Amino acid sequence: MRKSTLLAAVAAVFIATPVLAQQQGHAGHGDHGSAPRAQASAATPSGVVTVPADGAMLNGSPQRFSATFPQPMTLRSVTITPQGRAAIQAPVTAAAASRQVSTALPRLAAGNYTLNWTAQGADGQAVNGAVRFMVH
Secondary structure (H helix, E strand, O other): OHHHHHHHHHHHHHHHHHHHHHHHHOOOOOOOOOOOOOOOOOOOOOOOEEEOOOOEEEOOOOOEEEEEEEEEEEEEEEEEEEOOOOOEEEOOOOOOOEEEEEEEOOOOOOEEEEEEEEEEEOOOOEEEEEEEEEEO
């Protein structure tokens, strides 16, 4: 009997965890009148932090994409793909390598987006990433 009670308690924790994570991910979801939030993601295993964050729900079009790296990098490309539509290439200007890189984004309509970026280190090695976000 004790084993079944313990198993039920453990199962309840695992079932509730995705719900709690989903609720936390929707913080501010109901606040449609405010400006877009600069939601930064927690560092990925590679140590990269992006704005907007992967999974962000924004109350308006983000003005910029930025990435913070553990070592200096040069941003090479940024492509935004609206769900079900053609990709948009964001302009990336030449700049010296830096731990934080960014570029302006075009105005985005409400919808779901995937932003793919490529950066290059001083050693010539490319680093790629993808950020999925929603604009309300």
